[in-house]
Amino acid sequence: MTTTAAQQQEPAEVEERLVTMLNNGALAVMLSIGHRTGLFDALSEHSPQSSAELATTTGLNERYVREWLGAVTTGRIVELDPDSGAYRMRPEVSALLTRRGSANLAVFAQYVSLMGSVEDKIVRCFEEGGGLGYEHFPRFHEVMAEDSAQTVLAALESDIIPLVPGLSDRLSAGIDVLDVGCGRGRALNQLASNHPHSTFTGIDISAEAVDYARTEAEARGLRNVTFAVRDAANLAENMPAGAFDLVTTFDAVHDQAAPDAVLRGIRHVLRDDGVYLAQDIDSSGSHQGDLDHPLGPLLYALSLTHCMTVSLAAAGAGLGTMWGRPLAQQYLRDAGFGTVEVRTLPHDEQNAYYVCRP
Numbered sequence: 001m002t003t004t005a006a007q008q009q010e011p012a013e014v015e016e017r018l019v020t021m022l023n024n025g026a027l028a029v030m031l032s033i034g035h036r037t038g039l040f041d042a043l044s045e046h047s048p049q050s051s052a053e054l055a056t057t058t059g060l061n062e063r064y065v066r067e068w069l070g071a072v073t074t075g076r077i078v079e080l081d082p083d084s085g086a087y088r089m090r091p092e093v094s095a096l097l098t099r100r101g102s103a104n105l106a107v108f109a110q111y112v113s114l115m116g117s118v119e120d121k122i123v124r125c126f127e128e129g130g131g132l133g134y135e136h137f138p139r140f141h142e143v144m145a146e147d148s149a150q151t152v153l154a155a156l157e158s159d160i161i162p163l164v165p166g167l168s169d170r171l172s173a174g175i176d177v178l179d180v181g182c183g184r185g186r187a188l189n190q191l192a193s194n195h196p197h198s199t200f201t202g203i204d205i206s207a208e209a210v211d212y213a214r215t216e217a218e219a220r221g222l223r224n225v226t227f228a229v230r231d232a233a234n235l236a237e238n239m240p241a242g243a244f245d246l247v248t249t250f251d252a253v254h255d256q257a258a259p260d261a262v263l264r265g266i267r268h269v270l271r272d273d274g275v276y277l278a279q280d281i282d283s284s285g286s287h288q289g290d291l292d293h294p295l296g297p298l299l300y301a302l303s304l305t306h307c308m309t310v311s312l313a314a315a316g317a318g319l320g321t322m323w324g325r326p327l328a329q330q331y332l333r334d335a336g337f338g339t340v341e342v343r344t345l346p347h348d349e350q351n352a353y354y355v356c357r358p
Ligand SMILES: C[S@@+](CC[C@H](N)C(=O)[O-])C[C@H]1O[C@@H](n2cnc3c(N)ncnc32)[C@H](O)[C@@H]1O
Pocket: 134, 144, 145, 148, 152, 180, 181, 182, 183, 184, 203, 204, 205, 206, 209, 230, 231, 232, 233, 249, 250, 251, 252, 255, 256, 257
């Protein structure tokens, strides 16, 4: 068997890596807890604090706070002043782990906990096949919305819409837009707010996500956006042809049960001069080609424990998160898109953006 030099490591090196991995895996769960409990935000806002002060600031149980501080201090995320017994976060670290930063990595740490939460059921899938539907992931939509708030929402007008020349002007003038697999609808609500002359429709199979999207639209007083619970695999049957000028999907194709039907449906509802803008996970599509992918293990693992398994649960294609650019392009062409341009954005290295026209 041939392996590349990059794959070959000395046994001592492998052992060291495995030990580091155990520490880092545990720390990822601590990052998730630090985010959810507000501990990172509180510590970053008022540094330094003792464990008792931090517990009071956050209203949390001191014994748990102290043990968490043990993990994140020995993990070199938080610093301890041995003289005063107070803990602090350096500003550079705060920028990466709090809600004040624009790239809060603690948001992504929640996926590690999400993976662990289904381990027993996933082991059963290894033995019996099949998959786990969305109902097994009660926090998924919440975490996903936080994730896409950083990769999509923050860059929507500045980077993503400009991928299509002239689109910003068309949105300002007034066009019809559909977002498929809209989740909690934050991207669409933002577009609707920014472009009052355009009309926006969001569809998702999750009633919980659609309820959230509607509630936010109402709270913001948006009258040009509607959300519906719909199976995107039935677009071609249930929506008129050529109803939209722009269709978007944000990270919402690779985990579909019937991605081919979804893409054909998107082509069907798109006007002939319309554009389909798809953000989806970028990869080579092969294990060998992904060896140097900076997020390879995380994304394959997330695929196995979420994106692939939700598709397989519905007897679907199970493409998986790392389906890869070549296969994505083939699916888009097979769905009837004559031109498919692939673009990438510096703020979002894990995704490719496909600009597709009939
Ligand atoms: C990875 S999430 C992305 C959500 C959202 N676009 C975002 O970026 O936050 C994929 C979404 O596709 C939705 N979805 C999955 N299968 C669907 C289907 N057959 N029809 C409509 N939506 C579906 C899920 O409920 C989920 O909200």
